[in-house]
Amino acid sequence: MRYLLASLLAVGLFTAPVATAPVATAASRPAAKTNSQWLANQLGPDGTLRNPLGGVLPDHGLMVDTLYALHASGDAALAAPVVSYLERHASDYFTWDGLVPGQGFENIIVGGATAKLLVAAEIAGRDPRNFGGHDLVAETLGTIRRSGPDRGRVSDYAKTPDLADYVSNNANMFGQALGVIGLAGVGANDQLAIDTMLTQQCSEGYFRIFFGYVPTDETGDHVTPNGSRLSTCDEGKAFGQSSPDGDATGLALSAMLAAREAGAANLDTPISRTVAWLTANQSAGGGWGGGVGTEAPNTNSTGLIVQALTDAGGADTQVAKGIDYLLSAQATDADAGTALAGHVGAIAYDPASYQAARTNGIVGIDTWIRASAQASLALSGVGFHDLTQGDLPTGPPPPGGGKKPPKPPPPPPPPVSGKAGTPAPPPGPGDRVMVTPPVSAATPGSATPAGRLGRYLAGTLVDGDHVEVTEQGRTYTDYETTADVVLALRTLGEQPQAAVRASRFLLHEDSVAAYANGVPYEKAPAAYAEPLAKLRIVAGFLDEDVHPVVGALDADLAALRGSDGRYTDTGEFGDAGDSVRRHTWAMLAATAGSESTEDSVAALLDSRCADGTFPARLGTGSCETGDLAATAAAVEALNGKRSRPATVSLRGDTPPGNAAPADWTPGRADAVARAALALTDATDATGLVRAGRAVDVVASAGVAAGRQSAGLDVSATARGLAALLRADGGLADLTTSAQAAPGIAGRSWTSAERSPVVPAVRLPLVAAADPREPAPAAQDGTSGPATWQLIGLIALGSLLAAGIGFGARRLHSRIKGVPTA
Structure with a gap:
């Protein structure tokens, strides 16, 4: 049952995350604003988006993607209902509490969703340490495993040992990269998380999407009970674990750039290798594909990669072709009189889908929303780190392929007032x-x-x-x-x-x-x-x-x-x-x-x-x-x-x-x-x-x-x-x-x-356990989840997967018939 539920939850971490780009053409920024208006029109009055898989929970992950896009285009007011809803329902997204409320499942944390919500709070200008009563910075730091086989990973985990047996760690490179971006946004680079992310870059320069484990004769707490350890990207090739993934590579590039901006060192070489691989793998039409199941060029992957390349600089030609590709899939005023007349600004999954929709109309609105939210960030011309800092572009794009001029030095602090050392009130009580x-x-x-x-x-x-x-x-x-x-x-x-x-x-x-x-x-x-x-x-x-x-x-x-x-x-x-x-x-x-x-x-x-x-x-x-x-x-x-x-x-x-x-x-x-x-x-x-x-x-x-x-x-x-x-x-x-x-x-x-x-510690305290030993099975009379609750979790697992939103596009490509290779 644990693994069935885990497989359902894992789907939610397969999506291409949000894309941003700090440099855009003069034509692309207005295109982003019309896209934002269309996205805002798709929101419910309370800021929600319907979950395409049904159920009572909205599509939280896609709502966050939309929040990113609206802020990037300078339309933060349009995102206000989304922000308000997420503040009130944060635990429905980054914990399991929304599946079975009031039963203790708020103690199961979804690592990727936690990191994604941290970035959302920063972009929305909210206090990430008190977002809806949750310290998302501390929560994200808590998802990074400090020991054991998953050391360094942004992970799914249970805060209480009685729930640990129901969680498998299905967090992937998207969650890892978003965790690095979110922590960089508050100036809290976590070197262990950064180093672990870098192990997932293959020598060719790309990143894989899934963490992999390989057999080992080594001993120690980094070895799983079945004798495996976390592999690097290159080590996983022999086991079929390391297929190139454009989405993961683009987001990892954004994460490295954010970490470097926040002071992390020794990232120039992996950044250069990533840029080289991405520029060499652009399609003739200007787009990029993702990974397994989404290899064909599409606007989601292209938006994400264009954002990263423009932020890195030095790829002006590829960026311009990528933006042209995105614009070729967007409905405009020229579509008056077609079936897209009421959808100006919307962006299709690819240009072919846009052309088909001009005649047949939009099929699968959630796919268009997802593509629009992620592609639009590249058109807005703002990178992830700048978004978290509220540093939005104004005026025409700067020259130099996205290279930002150095920030001026901060002004000197004002002098201490001349009253330093003046007497304190006389000792003892007084009427002050x-x-x-x-x-x-x-x-x-x-x-x-x-x-x-x-x-x-x-x-x-x-x-x-x-x-x-x-x-x-x-x-x-x-x-x-x-x-x-x-x-x-x-x-x-x-x-x-x-x-x-x-x-x-x-x-x-x-x-x-x-x-x-x-x-x-x-x-x-x-x-x-x-x-x-x-x-x-x-x-x-x-x-x-x-x-x-x-x-x-x-x-x-x-x-x-x-x-x-x-x-x-x-x-x-x-x-x-x-x-x-x-x-x-x-x-x-x-x-x-x-x-x-x-x-x-x-x-x-x-x-x-x-x-x-x-x-x-x-x-x-x-x-x-x-x-x-x-x-x-x-x-x-x-x-x-x-x-x-x-x-x-x-x-x-x-x-x-907890120890x-x-x-x-x-x-x-x-x-x-x-x-x-x-x-x-x-x-x-x-x-x-x-x-x-x-x-x-x-x-x-x-x-x-x-x-x-x-x-x-x-x-x-x-x-x-x-x-x-x-x-x-x-x-x-x-x-x-x-x-x-x-x-x-x-x-x-x-x-x-x-x-x-x-x-130093976080209650409840537990005795240190040997990670090589399997967790004990629950005994009769324990206070663990009831059978009906687990059945409900399985039934609702797919809904949470879509709600996380990190991999829903790949799931939707199969359900909704979105063209994929």
């Missing part, structure tokens, strides 16, 4: 009022809840880089709230310029002295652990060189740690208590600085309460239950690891897995799991924490941060808190608004882009 800046430093940002909150927070920064308050008629700099605003903006992924400016203000030596050393109130040298820790984490997010500051912060914080792993403030106005909050901030900063935290972890674990929660203060003796805020902070700290400096991004270069690191004690793993469960138990069905009937915003957001840092879904919390935002994007006050950021974003700051500390 926030100063409203005369001019907001916020940029428009996104229209999402995270964007609205980010715009509000950035708008509170005086001079664009700090928060001020008044107390008893005097104005002070509120360094603590400024730091909280910076970390909130990082968590939200919004207002990056404001976050950088405020970070630079905080890291000015005079600001450090005022915030972390108590100047001018302390009369002797002093140092405070929590401010030092926050400053260290703020510094860790910056791209610019702040090594001297970082080194000083690391040294000052280490000086406050005792032999028992606890941190003690010095000075008259330091925190004389032993709060878990301060301890966890210091642990996280030490982790960012590669300091050992073993003693600090032990001190934290020794303070656990009987129910797995943590008290507000360390070492308070035995306790039955603890404090929610302290428990959430403890989960983040216990589950933190340092991200690698060379690839600081999102989650470092290795996403969290505890080898250097963890059993008690640490158990503490993370039990505390996260306790946090879950503290929320209601809407993901919120309540005080009576009222929502406790700060507690809800803190709990969400702790749970998400352990890999648990907090999208319900994000939706619930988003509904509480005021018209200006804020909440009750600035402090509450900043602390609400994890809840609104649906993630901890440890999951934010370029975080210096990233999650």
